Amino acid sequence: xxxxxxxxxxxxxxxxxxxxxxxxxxxxxxxxxxxxxxxxxxxxxxxxxxxxxxxxxxxxxxxxxxxxxxxxxxxxxxxxxxxxxxxxxxxxxxxxxxxxxxxxxxxxxxxxxxxxxxxxxxxxxxxxxxxxxxxxxxxxxxxxxxxxxxxxxxxxxxxxxxxxxxxxxxxxxxxxxxxxxxxxxxxxxxxxxxxxxxxxxxxxxxxxxxxxxxxxxxxxxxxxxxxxxxxxxxxxxxxxxxxxxxxxxxxxxxxxxxxxxxxxxxxxxxxxxxxxxxxxxxxxxxxxxxxxxxxxxxxxxxxxxxxxxxxxxxxxxxxxxxxxxxxxxxxxxxxx
Amino acid sequence: xxxxxxxxxxxxxxxxxxxxxxxxxxxxxxxxxxxxxxxxxxxxxxxxxxxxxxxxxxxxxxxxxxxxxxxxxxxxxxxxxxxxxxxxxxxxxxxxxxxxxxxxxxxxxxxxxxxxxxxxxxxxxxxxxxxxxxxxxxxxxxxxxxxxxxxxxxxxxxxxxxxxxxxxxxxxxxxxxxxxxxxxxxxxxxxxxxxxxxxxxxxxxxxxxxxxxxxxxxxxxxxxxxxxxxxxxxxxxxxxxxxxxxxxxxxxxxxxxxxxxxxxxxxxxxxxxxxxxxxxxxxxxxxxxxxxxxxxxxxxxxxxxxxxxxxxxxxxxxxxxxxxxxxxxxxxxxxxxxxxxxxxxxxxxxxxxxxx
Numbered sequence: 001x002x003x004x005x006x007x008x009x010x011x012x013x014x015x016x017x018x019x020x021x022x023x024x025x026x027x028x029x030x031x032x033x034x035x036x037x038x039x040x041x042x043x044x045x046x047x048x049x050x051x052x053x054x055x056x057x058x059x060x061x062x063x064x065x066x067x068x069x070x071x072x073x074x075x076x077x078x079x080x081x082x083x084x085x086x087x088x089x090x091x092x093x094x095x096x097x098x099x100x101x102x103x104x105x106x107x108x109x110x111x112x113x114x115x116x117x118x119x120x121x122x123x124x125x126x127x128x129x130x131x132x133x134x135x136x137x138x139x140x141x142x143x144x145x146x147x148x149x150x151x152x153x154x155x156x157x158x159x160x161x162x163x164x165x166x167x168x169x170x171x172x173x174x175x176x177x178x179x180x181x182x183x184x185x186x187x188x189x190x191x192x193x194x195x196x197x198x199x200x201x202x203x204x205x206x207x208x209x210x211x212x213x214x215x216x217x218x219x220x221x222x223x224x225x226x227x228x229x230x231x232x233x234x235x236x237x238x239x240x241x242x243x244x245x246x247x248x249x250x251x252x253x254x255x256x257x258x259x260x261x262x263x264x265x266x267x268x269x270x271x272x273x274x275x276x277x278x279x280x281x282x283x284x285x286x287x288x289x290x291x292x293x294x295x296x297x298x299x300x301x302x303x304x305x306x307x308x309x310x311x312x313x314x315x316x317x318x319x320x321x322x323x324x325x326x327x328x329x330x331x332x333x334x335x336x
Numbered sequence: 337x338x339x340x341x342x343x344x345x346x347x348x349x350x351x352x353x354x355x356x357x358x359x360x361x362x363x364x365x366x367x368x369x370x371x372x373x374x375x376x377x378x379x380x381x382x383x384x385x386x387x388x389x390x391x392x393x394x395x396x397x398x399x400x401x402x403x404x405x406x407x408x409x410x411x412x413x414x415x416x417x418x419x420x421x422x423x424x425x426x427x428x429x430x431x432x433x434x435x436x437x438x439x440x441x442x443x444x445x446x447x448x449x450x451x452x453x454x455x456x457x458x459x460x461x462x463x464x465x466x467x468x469x470x471x472x473x474x475x476x477x478x479x480x481x482x483x484x485x486x487x488x489x490x491x492x493x494x495x496x497x498x499x500x501x502x503x504x505x506x507x508x509x510x511x512x513x514x515x516x517x518x519x520x521x522x523x524x525x526x527x528x529x530x531x532x533x534x535x536x537x538x539x540x541x542x543x544x545x546x547x548x549x550x551x552x553x554x555x556x557x558x559x560x561x562x563x564x565x566x567x568x569x570x571x572x573x574x575x576x577x578x579x580x581x582x583x584x585x586x587x588x589x590x591x592x593x594x595x596x597x598x599x600x601x602x603x604x605x606x607x608x609x610x611x612x613x614x615x616x617x618x619x620x621x622x623x624x625x626x627x628x629x630x631x632x633x634x635x636x637x638x639x640x641x642x643x644x645x646x647x648x649x650x651x652x653x654x655x656x657x658x659x660x661x662x663x664x665x666x667x668x669x670x671x672x673x674x675x676x677x678x679x680x681x682x683x684x685x686x687x688x689x690x691x692x
Contacts, residue, residue: 232454238410240469240520241442244434254459330459330504 008322012315016308020073023307024066027300034058034082034298056082069304078305083297088305092287097180098168099279099286103271105202106209111264114214115253118221118260122229123248133218141215149208149281156204163204166283170197205282209275213267220263224256231255258329265321269314356423357560358407358528359383363420365402365411376402376415380586381659382579386527387558389551391565391575391592393607395629399584400564404530406430407562408447409437424528443473446521450533452513456505462489462516463501469523488519493549511542515549522553528560535570547574568611572596580604583630583640586659590668600662600675602645639672647674 035044035052044052053059057068072079078088121133156163168182169175173194175185183202186195228234229252237251238244276288283289287306294302326332365377377399384390392400405411407422409429422429424445429437449455456465466485470476476484482501489497492515505513514534521529531550535543551574554561563575571578571592578595580588580603588601599605609623627644638653639645645652652673659671 232449232451233457235410236449236455236517236520237457239408239441239447241438241440241472242468243438251457251460255457328459330461331506 005319005322008319015315016311019308019311020070020304021066023304024069027295027298027303028062030295030298032298034300037297038083073308078308079301081294081302082299083294083302088301089309091290091302092306092309094180095285095287095290098182098284099275099288100272101181101183102202102205102209102275102278102284102286103268105206106271107213107264107268109206110210110213110217110267113210114217115221115260118218119225119248119253119256121218121222122225125226130222134222137215137218140211141219143211145208145211145275146277146281148211149204149278152204152208153281164201166281168198168201168284169194170201173197205278205284208282209271209278213264213271216267217260217263220260221256224259225252228252228256254328258325261324261328262321265317265324269317272313272317273310355385356383357386357388357425358562359421359423360403360407361421361423363403363406363422364418365399365406366416366418368414368416373416375418376584377406378584380420380581380584382586382589384528384560384562384577386560387554388577389554389561389563389575390577390579391563391571392579392581393565393568393571394581395566397583397629398581400581401532403581404447404532404562404564407530408441408445409434410447439473442469442521442526443524444526445528445530446524446526447530447532448514448517448521448534451537452510452517452534453505453537455517456513458505460504461501462503462505462508466501466516466520466523469520473524484523485519488523489516491522491553492516492519493545494519509542510538511546514538514542514546518546518549518553522557522559525557526559528562529554530562530564532564533566534563536565536567543570550574568607580607585640585671586669587641587671588669589659590670594668598676600668600670600677601641601672602647602676603641605676606644606646647676649674 035049035056035058038052039049050059057065060068069079078092080087081091084091117133117137121130124130153163153165157165164170169186173186173191175182175189175191175194178185178188182198183195186198225248229248234247234252237247242251273288275286276292278284279286279288280292287310291303291306291310293299294306360380360382363377363380364375366373367376368374380399380403382390382392392403394400402411402415405415406417406420407424407429411417417430420430424440429440429445432440456462460468463482463485466488467481470481470484474481474484485501486497489500494500494512494515500508500512500516505516508516518534529550534550535546538546547570550561550563553559563571565571575592577589577591579586580590580595580601582603588595588599588604590600590604595604596608599608603625606623606625610625612622625644629644630640638655639648639657642648642652655673657671657673659669662668662670662675
């Protein structure tokens with residue numbers, strides 16, 4: 001197992017260099033000039049422009065800029081935002097908890113519903129129950145996320161008035177940010193009303209964000225279960241005299257979870273990297289929205305640094321999934 | 337020759353006054369496919385006494401495994417149990433609720449399968465899988481279960497029980513996995529063990545070891561055994577009685593020795609003729625039965641073996657023979673209008689050869 005892990009970790013190095021180079025080049029290939037964008041409608045004089053170019057290092061040849069940037073990154077410095085002058089890392093760490101909180105709630109919601117639904121569909125294969133579950137997950141998977149979000153807002157927030165439209169917390173509450181997770185911060189502050197308000201704000205965006213993972217995990221669980229239920233060891237489990245519940249949830253699900261966990265991991269990393277549409281529609285102050293705005297403003301350091309941090313997260317999640325894989329799959333555990 | 341005498345002696349030791357342990361009556365199983373019902377097993381009857389090994393022999397698709405699965409209540413969709421009774425220990429298993437039947441399964445009545453490697457769950461250790469049965473059926477605490485598992489592993493001839501319990505199925509060979517399956521199956525001292533081609537997937541040397549193990553366990557625990565196989569040479573080594581199945585029906589049911597000496601059904605005779613013997617290498621082609629067994633679903637009227645039978649007469653095509661007890665000895669039965677007799681018999685040499 002350690003060798004397996006070491007191998008994975010070594011692969012991280014070239015991946016990281018690739019990402020640094022790619023984001024650096026791609027954002028510069030895009031038309032638009034960050035200095036002109038900061039200057040806005042009033043424009044900027046030629047001397048001031050040259051001065052700013054020099055200040056940000058944009059006057060240097062591209063490969064020197066890249067070498068400088070790489071050196072910075074290797075020293076753990078991701079630079080400052082061209083627009084706000086705040087360090088990229090600081091902006092990221094301020095915003096990331098909001099994204100993570102939403103992503104975790106969404107993935108938990110998705111897993112809690114998707115696994116039982118997938119198991120049920122597999123056990124009741126080719127019945128009306130199976131067909132309904134498959135149809136619903138297909139619709140969920142195909143529904144454009146912004147459309148689905150707007151429908152929910154229209155029904156629950158506008159027409160019924162049950163849910164807030166946007167944001168993480170009603171402005172009447174003043175909660176000190178300790179962890180950045182609103183649910184935890186409100187509890188630390190001991191404000192029960194604020195906690196329930198935060199939950200209230202989370203419901204719609206979490207449902208929207210959970211929709212695609214829910215559909216994907218349901219379908220994966222169903223097909224993995226169908227495969228496993230055909231296996232000889234399921235017949236052995238029944239021959240032992242085990243109840244159908246034990247056969248399905250102990251003997252079958254344990255094996256069916258192996259591919260499902262991979263899918264959950266992939267979906268988690270997608271959600272953690274910022275759900276741009278969901279965060280924008282619900283004015284959720286997370287990294288998805290932040291990154292989108294940085295792209296509009298050609299804020300090179302933010303885009304580069306943000307993408308790099310997100311790539312780091314994806315690698316981290318994948319490594320955790322690999323570890324879980326080893327835990328759940330004994331034939332990987334004893335690799336020599 | 338020693339084998340022959342052991343078969344004889346075991347034969348005479350049972351069935352004096354049979355208290356039947358298992359009685360399968362008129363068991364029929366259908367498979368549903370594309371809206372049509374296809375009969376896999378039709379009106380099968382056989383029985384087994386305590387301490388008796390009954391071999392069920394037949395080609396693939398003859399319904400031998402399906403019958404066994406039906407006894408265990410393991411028929412799943414698209415299979416449907418059409419009719420029948422499985423009397424075990426005085427109760428009709430098929431009439432019990434699934435909850436009541438589960439109390440017997442794995443405890444009084446257990447089963448081992450053809451593919452040991454895939455019959456064990458890859459996600460649980462050997463120890464977990466054995467103690468699971470004990471946890472389910474026996475009132476033992478954790479330490480007692482562990483000790484019992486060690487005893488069982490020892491009993492099936494695995495040398496390092498402590499280590500074995502910690503291993504996973506993928507770390508063991510096929511023969512070892514089958515031993516583990518056997519340990520699991522006998523963990524609650526069942527009175528009947530169903531072995532569904534337990535040696536088919538194994539090497540020849542391992543086959544012999546597993547057969548020896550099953551035979552010794554069976555004798556030691558006075559356990560009844562239904563031994564399903566397509567290999568007649570295995571039958572002569574292990575079984576007291578043979579049930580021959582063809583195309584979903586029992587065609588002959590007979591004590592082993594007599595079956596080899598005097599098969600009454602033409603199909604049984606043809607099967608015995610197809611066995612390789614000591615003389616087979618003498619430029620002789622091995623005998624094979626002409627034609628192929630009817631496909632499921634295309635079963636016509638008349639005797640099912642009609643088109644392949646060397647002795648068929650006209651009425652065999654139209655009328656279906658019934659399984660009828662032999663007139664002289666009521667402990668053998670055959671499904672044929674013209675059962676073979678001594679006059680047609682030329683099997684005796686063959687019997688000697690196959691057992692030598």
